[in-house]
Amino acid sequence: MEKTLKKENFNSLITGLKDKGYKTIAPKKDNNLVMLDEVQSADEIHLDHVQTNNSVKEFFLPKTEKILSYKIEKNKVSMEEPEGFAVKTVIFGSRPCDAASLPVMDKVFNWDCSDKFWVERREAITVVTIACDKCDSYCFCTSVNLAPDSKEGSDVLLTKISDDEYLVETVTEKGEGLIKELETVFSDPAGGTPERQIASVEKKFEIDKVKPWLDENFVNKVWAEFSTKCIGCGACTFVCPTCHCFDIVDECTMSKGDRVKNWDGCQFKMFTLHTSGHNPRSTQDQRWRQRIMHKFKYYVEKFDNILCVGCGRCSRVCPADMNISEMLEIIATEDNQKE
């Protein structure tokens, strides 16, 4: 189903969503950042950006989330599972790369057991993506088999066709349902083939060459050379739409507490520290290698998907200007030479 959406109708869209009981998330300007966040009106929406600073991840896998709460009475512990965490929501204006991360992560969250927090939120949230009309040098979706107008993971894809109009393509039934629910907001496309305004993202490396090299180069001096500057923070993993590691902690007073799931990241020294004091990944090059290996080898082997959508956030945010596509370029051009 193809429709168009006029900018002038953004307001009715947001109001419409509100009326239909949706919570709306959209890009908002926040000082120096553009953040996906709840909006109440179309005025708050900001679309003049390459990429939001946060990804859609936090709406499916919050940075911190209660997975159960408990009360400790004398000789008795009673537990309560959270409810109502999955709220009917529309994410409006996320990028195709972000949306593409969702089916990739579906695999891990439905693997050995189904993670109800992820699954229920996935059901409750409709993703309306806007194809990128611009990009920057950090973007590399085209190098990971995606594109600025990929439909993977989106329920609805919007593509700019003029300064004040978007082409609306439904991708899923859920998307179609949403469009139907708010029919009046959308227009029928004018005749002819509209000119889609889509960014041209340079292809930086051959993804096919990456895994074979990784298969052979668990030991390679490149890891250390590239990562000496890494300061071991978790910024890259936290902004990444596909990094999904978490930690579980109990936060409690004397008589009650919450079991909490928090983002965690493989770049932290503590991530793999054993109680014994032994750390199987004791140096930063090992941790950097882990990040690359997980994304481009282990995940591929397990789930047949690379765990990267080429959004470039990790490189943009890196305090030490580590650049993941640069690393992958090195790998892809290393001629499979083992040291």
Place this chain on the structure above:
Amino acid sequence: MSDETKFEPRIVAFLCNWCTYAGADLAGTGRKQYQANVRVIKLPCTGGIDPLFLIKAFERGADGILVSGCHPGDCHYNSGNYHARRRWNVFRPLLEFCGINPERIQFSWISAAEGGKWVETINGVVDSVRALGPFEGYHKINAIGPDASSEKS
């Protein structure tokens, strides 16, 4: 304290063993009455009180905190209270800068002989915090806890 019509502030007091704790004992010995809102935690010296203790007390619902030890020059450990004084001289403005009313974190020197001063001080803390009202900001973030994210999404 469950009477909702009247707010009773909840105060945690961190006292040094040698001076203020003994001063509070003296108030007891002298049967000097004071408001019962305070829960005392005894440590050897004010110098041994980490600001984290104060933060934790707020996290556990305190509306106000008192830290009290030996007068300058009287520290049982020579200089513990001097170091403590430095610590609070920077920590309190930091909390104030973050929007915490400085009256919620009070400091005093009360000697083992000053039972009366203990009574005055603790009543003063209770009254001033009562006037400020419940520490709603902190109570709120305590109550939200990890629900913050789900509230957001």
Place this chain on the structure above:
Amino acid sequence: MIEALRKKAEELLRSKTVDVVYGYGEGSVPERTRPVFITKPEDVNKLTWNKYCVYNLTTYLKKQEARKLGKPAIVVKGCDAKTITVLIKESQIKREDIYIIGVTCTGIGEPPATKCKACDVNTPLIYDELIGEKIENKEFSFDERYAELDEYEKLSEKEKWDFWQKQFAKCIKCYACSSICPLCFCDRCIVDKNQPQWIDPSAHPRGNLSWNVTRAYHLAGRCINCEECQRVCPADIPLNLLNKKLAKETEKNFKYRSGYNVDDELAMATYKEDDSEDIFK
């Protein structure tokens, strides 16, 4: 200046005075540079110097990966050099274990970093070799130094609370702030101590408040205002305001400014009998 820098680096490496030079190299975009670790004299052309050399490279002194490369020469701006003074005072390095290549600097960043506005260390206070024309260091008044705090200090209590709650709410606990900080060198940060867990590790308002307050407090009397924490924060939290506030209190109360004099006693490890009594009853 770049040439002089490269020449010095080459000379140091050739003479084996040092094993590695921590310096600035070209970044992934023209508006960025990145830390480079030059171990071979023939690689010195990778070194650069421009207004985007924001990093405080002394942070790599706490990283075993960098230390493994051997005795370092470090390229430092005036602000960064102050770190070295603190690290020496805090027994983390010995002066003779590092070679300091000081660069004179008239400001970095685009737009210029806040710290550069009242910079009084255009020429580093400590160095072995100075690259660039020596600049007479300016002097600023107490008020000028902490001018950026004014607009925040005059907020009402509620405005302050709301402002910081909004800021801290953004925190994702990625710890980029402490990872980048050259003075956050604990092996095990207090936030990682879980028996007991003083600071909730969760990125919720309670955990974020205690983390951010504690992080700042742990830098009281130590922070040398390199602003790296603020630069790297992916959530754009103005962390340096907290550091600056503590620096102001430290200077106001104890007449101490971190990193200026290696002979000064560390402000939070000493006391004076006549320290302010104002807040004590």
Place this chain on the structure above:
Amino acid sequence: MGNKKIGVFVCHCGTNISATVDVEKVAEETKKNNPGVSYTTTYKYMCSDPGQKLLRDKIKEEGLDGVVVAACSPKMHEHTFRNAAIKTGLNPYHVEISNIREQCSWVHPEIPVGTEKSTDLVRMMTEKVRKDKSLNAIKVPVTKRALVIGGGIAGIQAALDIADGGHEVIMVEREASIGGHMAQLSETFPTLDCSQCIMTPKMVEAAQNDNITMHTWSEIESVDGYIGNFTVKIRKKARSVDLDLCTGCSSCWQVCPCSKIKSEFDMGLGNRTAIYIPFPQAIPSKPVIDRENCILFKDARKKNIKPNDSKVCRKCIDACPIAPVKAIDYNQEDEIIEVKVGAIIVATGYKELEDGLYGEYGGGKYEDVITGLQFERLASASGPTEGVIKRPSDGKEPEIVVFIQCVGSRDPAKGCSYCSKTCCMYTAKHTMLYKHKVHHGHAFVFYIDIRCAGKGYEEFSQRAIEEEGATYLRGRVSRVYKKGEKLVVLGADTLTGSVVEIEADMVVLASAMKAQDDAMEIAQKLSIQYDKDKFLSEIHPKLKPVESSSAGIFLAGTCQGPKDIPETVAQAGAAASKVLALLSSDELEREPVVARVDRQLPPVFSTCIGCFYCQKVCPYSAIESEDIKARDGSVIKTVARVNEGLCQGCGLCAATCRSKSIELDGFNDEQIYAEINAVEFN
């Protein structure tokens, strides 16, 4: 630890607690709600014998491994209940007191309020107990030897008492002879017996005691270590005379040409030579060369040659009859010796207020305005005038002498706000000594108050006034000025309200007793406290009057504050008895509330990063640095370590440590956290 079985014993304290706290309810709530609490009871008097028995029995019967006694302040009976636990085999540090008397029942009259608060306090304490760990008393070996710093009457008395108790004593005196100020005195109040006559035998006794090793002309260089285990470096200043060889024959000082040097012992009223003994009864009775004033040393300094190479004057060495090696060694150098001791007594004495401080009284300006100690020398039979009272300027017998009391003392403007305590008595004594020697003379005394508390003291001063005819005038002297040969003393008599002007021949100032100039230095070397007047501080003014703030270091005599001889001797004896008690055991037991730096398995070793803030803040220098080394000897990391012997358990280090790698046993992180956590207002 979570499975600890905790017993809670709530005390009625007669009705002291139970009148305003519903103790049954506290016990009930505690049993109902508090994790780990397996037994609760209430009892009339927990501290009584049956109460303690109840505690002991229940620990055994119920298999308790943690106890909270909700009762009076821990300051009252923490010790009692912990000791009771020891008898059952339970480590005493699993016993905590919840203070529901001083903090509840006595201060909150309403039963519901006191009960609720008591329940809260008990809850906080049971949570702490859940985290309590067994601690074992720290045993410290004791070096059975004492150091006495100072060889005045305090030091001598203390040394003798310790030596008589069978322990070795090392005595350090910075002057050339022991004796101190008491050796300078003429007669002593209130009995007027001759000071020398009672002092000299003590000095001899000390010198001859096999247990006492004396280092005169020596000073303390440094003190390290802790109670039972001090290492002391002593600087033996170059005496230029070999004490082993010298026989004290006097040949040398008799030929010394430098004979116009003011004698310190005689307070500048007499002269001595450059090679000298301070006074005839000096011990050791062997000379020292005053290198500042000896012409040979002056010459050597000028020419920058070794003293022995100077040929200016070699009279003393030539006169020395010792052969083949002379007892005089011009080239002798300072020597540092190291001794190990288990206890230290500080008896460094006082100094007299500089007379120059009182310009308005002509102090330091007029020769005939002298201090109390100078008068002692004038009156002493062994003094410069052989006991004849002559005024310094012209040697005339003074017919009118004005004594001014409180010179410096009780005068904050001159830096001594305190009373020097001895002056009223010695001034009374001075008037008597004067009257005994100058029968026709007249003594006037200006005083503010007469403070003669002490056995026989009041009678003594009354005797001076009533029998010996001294005229006491209550009032201050405003000025002393010279008029011809006379000194005019302008003062007030506040009792008559009149101005008094006395033309005196001599004025004696009862100058204040002050702390030694270098009292702060010695205090710092010993890590002990001093007060605002630089007198060394006892740790408790009433109950621990001879203990300094550092364990194992005791105070005797006027270094601690002005006092007279009997008091000094008594305090020296007290300090000695403390030392004897300490040295009587082979090991010391210390309360194990000490800090501990985290240690872990390799490769972490310790979470300490070695910033040494803890070391900088520690008031006891108890933090050392330790290199953790690999097998090949290379240093892996340098971390802090606590010296248990020195640590006093303040916890300053723990609060300073950013990574919380150092914690205080008994108040560790988990314990404090548990207590705060159990506040639970939320």
